[in-house]
Amino acid sequence: IAENSTGELLDMLSELHYADIAEIVHELDDEEAIYIIKLLDSETTSDILAELDEDVRETILRKLSAKEIADELLELDTDDAADIIGELPKERVSEIISQIEDREHARDIVDLLRYDEGTAGSLMAKELVKVNENWNVLTCVKEMRAQAENVRRVHSIYVVDDEDKLKGRLSLKDLLTTSTRTAIKDVYIPKVDYVSVNDDAEEVEKIMSKYDLEAIPVIDELGRLVGRITIDDIVDFIKDEAEKDYQLAAGITHDVEADDSIWELTKARLPWLLIGMLGGLGAASIIGGFQDVLTKYQALILFIPLIQATAGNVGVQSSAIVVQGLANDTIKGEIWSRLLKEGLLGLVNGVAIALIVLLISHFAFGTTYFESATICVALVSVVIIAALIGTFIPIFLDKRGIDPAVATGPFITTSNDVFGILIYFLIAKLILGF
Amino acid sequence: IAENSTGELLDMLSELHYADIAEIVHELDDEEAIYIIKLLDSETTSDILAELDEDVRETILRKLSAKEIADELLELDTDDAADIIGELPKERVSEIISQIEDREHARDIVDLLRYDEGTAGSLMAKELVKVNENWNVLTCVKEMRAQAENVRRVHSIYVVDDEDKLKGRLSLKDLLTTSTRTAIKDVYIPKVDYVSVNDDAEEVEKIMSKYDLEAIPVIDELGRLVGRITIDDIVDFIKDEAEKDYQLAAGITHDVEADDSIWELTKARLPWLLIGMLGGLGAASIIGGFQDVLTKYQALILFIPLIQATAGNVGVQSSAIVVQGLANDTIKGEIWSRLLKEGLLGLVNGVAIALIVLLISHFAFGTTYFESATICVALVSVVIIAALIGTFIPIFLDKRGIDPAVATGPFITTSNDVFGILIYFLIAKLILGF
Structure with missing residues (x-):
């Protein structure tokens, strides 16, 4: 593309919609991108800038003078202009604002910068x-x-x-x-x-x-x-929010994309992995505390992963339903009736799973009756408690004004892992132990 | 509300937007709902019907005659009418269609019923x-x-x-x-x-x-x-799709809401729990196969949950990023370069976690050097392999034309649980075993 036959390139680009040109710009390296931006008139480039991803836009804006940016902003609706300028460092903002020729437009943009992110004010445009x-x-x-x-x-x-x-x-x-x-x-x-x-x-x-x-x-x-x-x-x-919730549920702390750098991705992913690690170490010390049970009933070791996986899965399901219900206002009534329902649901699911595991553990793994009973009672209890935790935590966070979406995924998985294993061994001790 | 002073009720409702009345109808029991629907004129009720949740609408439509439904449909845009009628049993549809007075409207609705769900045809309206x-x-x-x-x-x-x-x-x-x-x-x-x-x-x-x-x-x-x-x-x-993806990632197989019945919720949740159970039993038989290692090096038991949790968390993160990347078209280039990147990322995250665990396991749990080495090497390997599996499976499904969103959540967690534990014990055998 960038073989510099300016005329042809210009002809080609003028045929395209700005959103398409923005896509092309994403594929180019910095220099080529700036070459294209400088080539086109500011009416088109302003729209392209508004379409670009934040990081690409940042590199391009860094190479443009305050005057050039001011001219771009003049062509944009106030809301898009405010979004773009909001990402820049403060000194730069005032420099650019002072260069915008249309003073009313400049005033409107400054007005919009006042509003906090996530409010109606931050979404609106002055044009009407x-x-x-x-x-x-x-x-x-x-x-x-x-x-x-x-x-x-x-x-x-x-x-x-x-x-x-x-x-x-x-x-x-x-x-x-x-x-x-x-x-x-x-x-x-x-x-x-x-x-x-x-x-x-x-x-x-x-x-x-x-x-x-x-x-x-x-x-x-x-x-x-x-x-x-x-x-x-x-x-x-809506799309941004859905992406954010999805990533939160997957244990990704801030908005990243598949093509971000390894460093960016690590920053977004490591925090939850560390929390998961702490949970794992917590589970390790719980198991350590029940060494006596384990040495006597070795078969119980086999089912640690089963208990843990079930606790995690149930918790994620419960919390996801609650988080969505809160977002859609379909969760009404008392928290107790909600917990009762989840508890019943856990009982149904837990008994279903426990019966299957009972048969398989007894025939395939040769566990004794008492061991099988331990595993089954533990499974049912773990499913019920995991469901309750998965339901309670998002509702609790929501009541405190915290976004309940943080409470799915790794958070629930980790806490349920620890609880699940604790319950497992407590029940083992109760039935087999002393 | 339903104290039957028809006049007042009508006055009150006529002040409200149909979307608000629909919300009220959701709160009422069946009889009251039908009473209100019959009270209002079909111009309003048709809009209310279009707003209602499928299950509530179904009960109401069951109580209305074909002629009454036909009159409602006449007031609606063709796309909404087709959506409503598409949910009804076939015999009923033709009966209702034959009752629609405006033949052209009826023909348009029938036309729209032809299109498969998820196509542009199923979303469009004939009015233009x-x-x-x-x-x-x-x-x-x-x-x-x-x-x-x-x-x-x-x-x-x-x-x-x-x-x-x-x-x-x-x-x-x-x-x-x-x-x-x-x-x-x-x-x-x-x-x-x-x-x-x-x-x-x-x-x-x-x-x-x-x-x-x-x-x-x-x-x-x-x-x-x-x-x-x-x-x-x-x-x-967009909102429906986002909800569906979110629920899929949480291991919920079909669209449910927090206020659905326990039976509905169980149907949506049990399948993935059973798959998780199979994974757990698989892990059990793997552990069973390595009994000799475990009896010799009991400390390894403690870290089973840690290995498993880490494998699951990494897998969910990787797959979520890939699924979103596929949805947004930000994943380009060769699958190999993608896997290489995830592998590197896994290496960085894995080493970070392993170093912390190394210190803690050694000092807090008193593991021997060889045991610590086993745990750390296993952690790094598990993180890398979990990241690769989490990346590969969604891309693979997408290439086969299957919605990659099914491959997050419990699916990845379960497969990574099993792989994680297998790798753990294989490495243990390699370093400690013989």
């Missing part, structure tokens, strides 16, 4: 079409045309009062079918869904999916219309 | 606005007005030729700013993204998120425009 309730249809259409220039897609026309407070929305159809002298006050729809800047992004997502909205207005603490969130931002948000 | 390239702007506007009545939200106006083949799209702005006698042929935009009815839903999702589309036209095998998919269907699809 709003009209005053005191205008008539004619003024309104004129104003709208001017505003619509800055807005890529007009989803809704919002109606505000003199203090910029959100009053309702306007249907394009009504606007076109009423006389030009009608006051907006008389035609707007006062019922409109909205969110507040400080609302959780998850809350926004729920409202928008529930009511199938394609855009939602955002108001500030005073009820003033300050932005809007569009469905494509929500799609990105 | 299309114009012929040979019309002029005036005819076009007239026709559009008629068509738009059936379409809840007009995202795009599609342009077709006389054979109904998709030619391009029309911007509303261009339509409004050109003279009424201009031919559509001269103003439409020939560049339009589209998908084919048989395309994978995932493919559709990728295209729509990549290009930030809010609707995409769907063409059949002959290139004819047959429907469109809107972003809200894609949002639902």
Whole structure:
């Protein structure tokens, strides 16, 4: 590609969608990428920049001057511009902001940088079409045309009062079918869904999916219309959240991708492996404490992995269901009834597994009746307790305001491993021991 | 609520959005739910039905006559109607279809039932606005007005030729700013993204998120425009898929929710527990085969859980990253380079863990040098091999056209448990044994 026949390359790229060019840029090395970015006009490159992965974008932005970046940002919607600039070091941000020619655009971007990640404010864009309730249809259409220039897609026309407070929305159809002298006050729809800047992004997502909205207005603490969130931002948000939960459940602490460096991947993976290791060492000291039982009943050793694996699997299942239930608001009622249900479920599953193991251990491994009984009672108990732990911990975390998604995967597996083995040997001691 | 003051109830409900009423219906028992459904007009109830969970909807539909259901379906978009009717038994479907008054609507629904789940065809709706390239702007506007009545939200106006083949799209702005006698042929935009009815839903999702589309036209095998998919269907699809993958990774075989019955939950959970059990029994027979090593070096027993937990955790991490990488197309290049990278990563993580365990086992558990060496070498090997298995299996499944998401969670944990213990004892035999 990069054989430098600039004209041809430009022709080729101009045929492509910016999202496709972004994909190509990902495949290139740094120099080639910057060559392409500098080649294209800032209208296209700004969109490409917004599409790129954070790390690639970072290297490219480092090679651009503050003025060049400012020009790129000018072409972007305020929300994308704020996202990009939010990743840069502070000194650089103010330098770039001061270089943005359109002062209003710059002010909007600075405004958006204020909001914490994960709030409605951080997702919204400033671009929207709003009209005053005191205008008539004619003024309104004129104003709208001017505003619509800055807005890529007009989803809704919002109606505000003199203090910029959100009053309702306007249907394009009504606007076109009423006389030009009608006051907006008389035609707007006062019922409109909205969110507040400080609302959780998850809350926004729920409202928008529930009511199938394609855009939602955002108001500030005073009820003033300050932005809007569009469905494509929500799609990105949903996908990011799902990835994060999936990785958390797999014991990966921060967002990594398959093509990240070994160092990045190790940083994300080692912490949970170390916690798992501590659990393993904990289990080792438990086993150490029951040496006397083990030397007398060697057959019990064989079933350590079975007990441990079952405890882990049950715990992960229970916690995953609870975590999803909490996310979807399908978990209602008392925690006790929830635990009772999981306990019953554990009893059913535990007895089913224990019966099969009873037969196999007795016939294939020749365990004595007492040993078999130990294994079976331990299995049932372990399944029930693992289910209870898997249910309780996410609910407990959620009540404390901690994301319950951290409590699946290795966390549950590790704690259940330790508990499972402890229960196993306690029961062994009870039935066989003394 | 259900104290039967019909008038008040009706007033109250008419204030609410259908999605909110659907939530209320979920809380009610069957009789109350049906009472409410029969109370409201079919325009509202059809939307409520579309919002309800499958199982609740099923009980309600069972109580309604074919004619009543037909009236509900008439009010719905074809895609929602097809989704609802697709869940019913076959005899019932044809009875209901024959009762739908609008024959064209009925035909559209039947058309949609043809498509396999998970294809673009199964997601699309028939409602769309299309114009012929040979019309002029005036005819076009007239026709559009008629068509738009059936379409809840007009995202795009599609342009077709006389054979109904998709030619391009029309911007509303261009339509409004050109003279009424201009031919559509001269103003439409020939560049339009589209998908084919048989395309994978995932493919559709990728295209729509990549290009930030809010609707995409769907063409059949002959290139004819047959429907469109809107972003809200894609949002639902993304969320469903994410839930499914999450549950698969947790060892839950089919879609369940926290409030399902114990029987439903057992059906979804027991299969993987049984596979885990088989793994545990496999591990038991491996340990049984190495009895001689164990009786000589009892300290090795202590570290069985550690080896097993580490193998499981590493495997889940590796497989989760690969599964996500496959879903996002970030995994490129040769499988060998991928395995090499995971192997190196395993080496780094493995050595880190082994060094810590070396110190702790020696000082806290008093293992001999040879025993410590065995444990450490085994840990490093197990981590590397677990990482390789976790990487290889999803890639292998993906190449065979099987959803790689089944290969995380209990599947990887179980296979790694067994391999981990086997490796542990093989190395023990090698270093200590003979």
